[in-house]
Amino acid sequence: MSLRLFNTLTRQKELFVPLAVAAGQVGLPQGVEVKMYVCGVTVYDFCHLGHARAYVVWDTVRRYLEFSGYTVNYVQNITDIDDKIIKRAQTEGVPFTEITERYIQAYNEDMAKLNIKPANHYPRATAHIPQMIDLIQTLIAKDIAYVVAGDVYYAVQKFPSYGKLSHRTLESMQAGASGRVGLPGGEEEASKRYPFDFALWKAAKPGEPSWQSPWGRGRPGWHIECSAMVKSCLGDTIDIHAGGADLQFPHHENEIAQSEGATGKPLARYWLHNGFVNISGEKMSKSLGNFKTIRSLLQLYHPMALRLFILQAHYRQPIDFTEEAINSASKSWQLLAEGLTFAEDFATLVNRDNQRLDATYVEQFRGGMDDDCNTPVALSVIFDLAKTLKKERNLITHGSPTHYSREELTTLWHTFYTLCDVLGLAPAPAIRDYVPPQQLQEEGREIEMTEEMIAEMIAQRKEAKRQKNYQEADRIRNELKEKGIELIDLPGGVTKWKYKD
Ligand SMILES: [Zn+2]
Known part of the structure; x- marks a missing residue:
């Protein structure tokens, strides 16, 4: 195995060696477990293009690891208690669980359309309160956390390597914050001893959901939930921890401080972060009015065009969503879709029992993916195959002899299909044959x-x-x-x- 991944912790591409192998397990990679944790959604609204990018990217990394023979244990949390959820529930006058159930369902629907494989486990924050309390108690016992009137804070100065992931120091943060302006935490966090300390547990406010704890009723801070759920679902040290670049600081930095402060062991061997999504050169934001939900995009475009658009860029680069770019991805998807149906369209020309892969194409594909999951390179291999299949299709439909024998054609098609599937671009027919409602309307077809x-x-x-x-x-x-x-x-x-x- 020669997969190299860019580790945010060291800022370089490193050879991927799973914990199980480092610990002496042999027989790599067949059957070796890879523990992967991805920070999930806060369920208070529909998912947007930024979510689509993150989850498509991590799904693709997971698929490639599986294609390489690993058994991936993929865990993604659901933040089902948070300020935004409480606010939404209050506005709608419903229990907060009605909000969370609604948007968990919407999340599942959106991800299924994007052909994202379900996680092995979706732990929910509200189902892990005891584990969070345990972890906080450990941190208090180690004098890394302190209690102030029902709140519990993490004392960042007690964790010497605080800032190692985002490559900053407390001194530089303080200098950057220039006095009080820009310091994290609002008025409610005025009781903190140090401005960069962060809340592990928040004392209950009237009318808010709360849980019993050794410090009185309250609810957990956001960062502690991931530390507790990684530990509970995967153990003290995992292989890959992934999320959007916006999570590097403070979320992932705080996760490291909490987990490593409590266990004294590294939380994750590889930290991976995906780049931002811009809309026509601007940052996507609700206030700018350029906010794109996955649902609204799927009214206009095929989900695989969206997936293709995302994978056409390297995952760490920022991507710019423009009409031109998505239209071009839609056209490219047409070419892939045609390739995918080749075996159905010309059943007699394909020997379904032949599962051979073309070694040259696979090697080129791997060359791209092994280089920090360079999907643009991997896609160029897939498009070469798609073009070859298209040429053969044209010859067949014109009654001309094909360039390849039945067995050769079969190998080409099977290789094409398999590699598409590694990138999640070979969905079940229900998704493959999807027509965006808007397109149906434009074509004057009855919806x-x-x-x-x-x-x-x-x-x-x-x-x-x-x-x-x-x-x-x-x-x-x-x-x-x-x-x-x-x-x-x-x-x-x-x-x-x-x-x-
Ligand atoms: Zn997280």
């Missing part, structure tokens, strides 16, 4: 509304009403009416639907 589409529009209408945008809510109701679907609003904010008589 057959699926129950899923109706539920999505009802959710959008509910959201419009919540934002008091009644015009939009009415527009959605009318659009459904034109398609023969009638909405019935029931008490309690529930909307049912039926076909018009």
